[in-house]
Amino acid sequence: MVRADQRSGKAPRPSVWLEDRERGGRRGGGQPSGLDRDRITEATVRLLDAEGLGKFSMRRLAAELDVTAMSVYWYVDTKDDLLELALDRAFGELALPDPESGADWRDELRALAREYRALLVRHSWLPALVGRFLNIGPHALRFSGAVQRVLGRTGLPEHEVTGAIAAVFQFVYGHGTVEGHFRDRVASTGLTADEYHHRAMTEVLRDPDASDVIGRSARIMEARGGDTVEEMLERDFTFALDLLIAGIEAMVARGRG
Amino acid sequence: MVRADQRSGKAPRPSVWLEDRERGGRRGGGQPSGLDRDRITEATVRLLDAEGLGKFSMRRLAAELDVTAMSVYWYVDTKDDLLELALDRAFGELALPDPESGADWRDELRALAREYRALLVRHSWLPALVGRFLNIGPHALRFSGAVQRVLGRTGLPEHEVTGAIAAVFQFVYGHGTVEGHFRDRVASTGLTADEYHHRAMTEVLRDPDASDVIGRSARIMEARGGDTVEEMLERDFTFALDLLIAGIEAMVARGRG
DNA sequence: GAGGGCTGTTCTACGGTGTACAGCATGACC
DNA sequence: GGTCATGCTGTACACCGTAGAACAGCCCTC
Numbered sequence: 140m141v142r143a144d145q146r147s148g149k150a151p152r153p154s155v156w157l158e159d160r161e162r163g164g165r166r167g168g169g170q171p172s173g174l175d176r177d178r179i180t181e182a183t184v185r186l187l188d189a190e191g192l193g194k195f196s197m198r199r200l201a202a203e204l205d206v207t208a209m210s211v212y213w214y215v216d217t218k219d220d221l222l223e224l225a226l227d228r229a230f231g232e233l234a235l236p237d238p239e240s241g242a243d244w245r246d247e248l249r250a251l252a253r254e255y256r257a258l259l260v261r262h263s264w265l266p267a268l269v270g271r272f273l274n275i276g277p278h279a280l281r282f283s284g285a286v287q288r289v290l291g292r293t294g295l296p297e298h299e300v301t302g303a304i305a306a307v308f309q310f311v312y313g314h315g316t317v318e319g320h321f322r323d324r325v326a327s328t329g330l331t332a333d334e335y336h337h338r339a340m341t342e343v344l345r346d347p348d349a350s351d352v353i354g355r356s357a358r359i360m361e362a363r364g365g366d367t368v369e370e371m372l373e374r375d376f377t378f379a380l381d382l383l384i385a386g387i388e389a390m391v392a393r394g395r396g
Numbered sequence: 397m398v399r400a401d402q403r404s405g406k407a408p409r410p411s412v413w414l415e416d417r418e419r420g421g422r423r424g425g426g427q428p429s430g431l432d433r434d435r436i437t438e439a440t441v442r443l444l445d446a447e448g449l450g451k452f453s454m455r456r457l458a459a460e461l462d463v464t465a466m467s468v469y470w471y472v473d474t475k476d477d478l479l480e481l482a483l484d485r486a487f488g489e490l491a492l493p494d495p496e497s498g499a500d501w502r503d504e505l506r507a508l509a510r511e512y513r514a515l516l517v518r519h520s521w522l523p524a525l526v527g528r529f530l531n532i533g534p535h536a537l538r539f540s541g542a543v544q545r546v547l548g549r550t551g552l553p554e555h556e557v558t559g560a561i562a563a564v565f566q567f568v569y570g571h572g573t574v575e576g577h578f579r580d581r582v583a584s585t586g587l588t589a590d591e592y593h594h595r596a597m598t599e600v601l602r603d604p605d606a607s608d609v610i611g612r613s614a615r616i617m618e619a620r621g622g623d624t625v626e627e628m629l630e631r632d633f634t635f636a637l638d639l640l641i642a643g644i645e646a647m648v649a650r651g652r653g
Numbered sequence: 654g655a656g657g658g659c660t661g662t663t664c665t666a667c668g669g670t671g672t673a674c675a676g677c678a679t680g681a682c683c
Numbered sequence: 684g685g686t687c688a689t690g691c692t693g694t695a696c697a698c699c700g701t702a703g704a705a706c707a708g709c710c711c712t713c
Binding site: 209218 | 669670671672673674679
Binding site for chain 2: 267
């Protein structure tokens with residue numbers, strides 16, 4: 140494995156993904172610890188899930204692996220690189236549709252969107268990393284490929300497919316981001332989602348400028364007839380997905396018309 | 397102003413927005429420095445724009461204000477509170493439509509979406525904060541109000557409006573996030589956007605798993621006939637917005653049908 | 654005009670962070 | 684058996700957010 144300190148000068152640091160991944164078998168080493176990239180990345184994801192991005196540190200990770208802080212740096216150049224690995228590992232959890240299935244693109248799109256949303260909510264540190272890194276690891280690329288294949292079957296001309304992808308998955312990203320964030324907050328207070336939501340509402344209400352916004356929200360909540368917050372999130376997501384699919388269909392029809 | 401240390405015990409820390417904002421005039425002080433929340437927040441935004449969220453620190457900010465690090469803490473309880481203030485200040489830059497205008501909702505929606513996108517790209521530290529905080533400052537609420545009013549004129553039943561808002565503005569958020577991130581990266585390398593894009597592509601290409609994804613992308617790029625990256629971003633955004641509007645119209649029609 | 658109290662500032666210090674660098678044990682090779 | 688790369692440890696540096704105490708200056712009351 141090519142180490143950072145062995146690389147020439149200040150040349151642009153290659154992406155984590157381009158490093159020599161061959162290990163060539165163990166040929167030395169002091170106190171063996173059974174470390175490797177996979178174990179490290181796995182522990183990273185586990186810690187991120189348990190304690191969040193804010194509390195994650197190299198020292199904390201090293202403790203988890205029963206190792207000195209600097210040991211990890213043998214396998215990973217920087218903390219950011221490690222986070223990039225963790226990011227891609229999470230994308231590896233996504234269930235992708237069979238490329239040959241030939242099912243209706245609507246169903247597969249819905250499934251992919253739900254998978255992605257669930258992933259973002261499950262790993263609520265993920266949105267921050269998606270925003271921070273380029274996200275071009277192998278699993279992320281496989282995901283992109285699957286998305287492209289599904290959207291490619293809509294009937295949209297190819298040059299419009301990327302726009303449609305953006306519309307759908309940037310929406311899912313945004314939704315998953317705030318939903319995950321909301322759930323974290325809820326969990327950290329020990330309240331139920333509804334209690335928390337109620338409190339946040341009444342807090343905001345004290346701002347006189349906010350009254351119309353909240354009045355509207357309150358009306359909407361009422362019109363929904365006592366939905367829980369969970370149900371509200373779910374319905375909004377479903378509705379938005381339907382809206383997006385309807386939008387794609389409309390654009391396809393427009394192209395034909 | 398009620399200070400943190402004057403508050404009772406460990407009671408849940410109230411949001412920044414609920415603090416007493418009255419100053420009651422200057423009634424003492426050692427070496428006066430002319431500090432106040434507004435000057436602090438302004439400097440924060442300026443520093444964030446110039447050096448990014450990662451390099452922003454209380455010490456750096458204090459230096460900018462010609463003051464000790466701890467001075468700032470008289471006006472702000474924590475760094476997070478300060479970031480929340482900066483976040484809302486940025487939302488204050490958004491130009492909102494006249495509530496009485498009665499223009500076509502499509503035009504106003506497009507305008508709002510473009511405003512928001514530009515804001516996210518202009519302040520590329522913003523997406524991270526949007527994801528991190530609840531974003532219920534006065535400016536953010538005014539923005540929400542404007543969005544609600546515009547979407548309220550689509551003809552969608554009220555309980556569907558929130559879903560539509562989510563679809564549109566979570567998309568804009570996602571798009572703005574990656575676009576801002578992309579532009580930052582480009583700026584930090586000193587390359588043009590196209591050069592950078594080309595490099596990233598060829599780098600990814602070295603991953604054999606990626607070939608189909610990239611092949612597809614390359615085909616799409618070619619089909620667009622030599623667009624610059626800038627044009628591509630612009631077209632995708634415009635197309636997605638049209639798609640979303642078409643989707644809303646379709647859902648309205650579906651409701652009537 | 655003297656004194657007390659509040660306000661805004663500074664100084665110091667603590668426990669954390671990412672990571673550079675040097676050293677050292679170990680096993681594989683010639 | 685010597686050499687050498689490998690994998691790990693220990694130490695150290697510069698920086699971070701912020702708690703706490705000290706203190707300077709102004710206002711208010713007497």
